[in-house]
Amino acid sequence: MDFFNNHKKLFGTAALFFIGLTILVAVIPAINNQQNNAPLPNAIALSADAKKGKALFISNGCVACHTQQVRNVDMDKVWGKRPSMAADYAAIHRTDFWRNTATLMGTERTGPDLTDVGNRQPSKDWNLVHLYNPRAVVKESVMPAYPWLFTVKKEPAKNEVVVNVPAAFTKGIDGKIIATKDALYLIAYLQSLKQTPLPEGSVAPAFLYKSEKKAAAGGAAAAPELDGKALFAANCQACHQENGEGLPGAFPPLKGSQTVLGDDLEKYVGIIMNGYDGLPGYGVMPSVGKNMNFTENEVAAIINHERTSWGNNAKKVTPEEIKKIIDLVKSKVPQQ
Known part of the structure; x- marks a missing residue:
C-alpha cells in the first residue's frame, strides 16, 4: 500500500492520532477537573512574601523530604x-509557563x-531556630541546616530579626545571628500552610482503618483515655523539649515553672489556648490551643502531664x- 510507503502520510497520521x-485522555479530563473543583470559600491566597518563600522552598529541595497531603488513613490524623x-489544590497554578512544580504534594515523608x-x-521564633540548625530544637532531626539564610552582626539594626539560637550551636560566632529576607520569606510560606475549614454543613471525608476500641468488662467499648505525654510531644515538645527544660534564651522551661506548679489555672489555660508574650528574654508563644481547637479533655491531659x-x-x-476556665478565657479574648 502507498500509505505505508509514504512517510509523510504515515507519520502525519500517527501524529494526528497521538x-x-x-486531548481525549489528558487535556479534556484536566479541564473538566478544573471546572468541577473550585477552591474552598475560606481559602486564603498566598501573600507576596509567602510566594517568594514558596520559590525558596522549591529551590532548596524541601519537597524531597516533606509532603503536603493528608491521606484518608487514620495514621495521618x-x-x-x-x-x-x-479543592485544597484548586487555586494553585503553575510556577511559570515552563514549570508545574505548584502543588508540592511530595512523595516522601523523611520529614x-x-x-x-x-x-x-x-x-516564628521556633521556625527560625529550626531553619538555622534543626538539631537545636529536635535532637534526632536529620534535616540539613540552612545557615546561608542567616547573617552575623555585632550590632543588629532595629528592624532586623535576631534569632535566639542556643549557645551550644553558636560556638565561634562573634555577634548576633540575623535572619535574612530569604529566611523570613520561607517562614512566611510555612506559616501560610493551613488546612482550610470546610463550609458549615459540609461533611469531611472520613479517616479509614481506625483502630478498634477495646471492650470494657461490661461489654461496652471503653472510652479512650487521652495520652497527655503524646499530646505534649505533638504540640509542645518542639519548643519546651522532652525533658521540660526548654531552650535558654529561646523557649522557657516547664520543669519547676511556677505557672505549671501554681494555682492560677486561668493564667495557665490562657497561655495554652491564646499564647503568651510576657516573659522577658523568650520568644512569643503562639495560641497553640486555639489553632489546634483543643478540647477541655486535651488541655487537661497536657496540664496533668x-x-x-x-x-x-x-x-x-x-x-x-478546665472547661469552665476555657469558657471564661474565651469570653475575655477581644473579638476580631
Missing part, C-alpha cells in the same frame, strides 16, 4: 483535621507533612474544671 488521543481533597504546619507550629513530669509534683486537674 494529538487526538492526548496527626497531620491535619481531615483528609486532603481536590513531617506540612499541610497544616501553619497551625501545628506557628511560632506537665504537672507530674520532670520532678514536677502538683495537683492534677479535671476536664470539667
Whole structure:
C-alpha cells in the first residue's frame, strides 16, 4: 500500500492520532477537573512574601523530604483535621509557563507533612531556630541546616530579626545571628500552610482503618483515655523539649515553672489556648490551643502531664474544671 510507503502520510497520521488521543485522555479530563473543583470559600491566597518563600522552598529541595497531603488513613490524623481533597489544590497554578512544580504534594515523608504546619507550629521564633540548625530544637532531626539564610552582626539594626539560637550551636560566632529576607520569606510560606475549614454543613471525608476500641468488662467499648505525654510531644515538645527544660534564651522551661506548679489555672489555660508574650528574654508563644481547637479533655491531659513530669509534683486537674476556665478565657479574648 502507498500509505505505508509514504512517510509523510504515515507519520502525519500517527501524529494526528497521538494529538487526538492526548486531548481525549489528558487535556479534556484536566479541564473538566478544573471546572468541577473550585477552591474552598475560606481559602486564603498566598501573600507576596509567602510566594517568594514558596520559590525558596522549591529551590532548596524541601519537597524531597516533606509532603503536603493528608491521606484518608487514620495514621495521618496527626497531620491535619481531615483528609486532603481536590479543592485544597484548586487555586494553585503553575510556577511559570515552563514549570508545574505548584502543588508540592511530595512523595516522601523523611520529614513531617506540612499541610497544616501553619497551625501545628506557628511560632516564628521556633521556625527560625529550626531553619538555622534543626538539631537545636529536635535532637534526632536529620534535616540539613540552612545557615546561608542567616547573617552575623555585632550590632543588629532595629528592624532586623535576631534569632535566639542556643549557645551550644553558636560556638565561634562573634555577634548576633540575623535572619535574612530569604529566611523570613520561607517562614512566611510555612506559616501560610493551613488546612482550610470546610463550609458549615459540609461533611469531611472520613479517616479509614481506625483502630478498634477495646471492650470494657461490661461489654461496652471503653472510652479512650487521652495520652497527655503524646499530646505534649505533638504540640509542645518542639519548643519546651522532652525533658521540660526548654531552650535558654529561646523557649522557657516547664520543669519547676511556677505557672505549671501554681494555682492560677486561668493564667495557665490562657497561655495554652491564646499564647503568651510576657516573659522577658523568650520568644512569643503562639495560641497553640486555639489553632489546634483543643478540647477541655486535651488541655487537661497536657496540664496533668506537665504537672507530674520532670520532678514536677502538683495537683492534677479535671476536664470539667478546665472547661469552665476555657469558657471564661474565651469570653475575655477581644473579638476580631
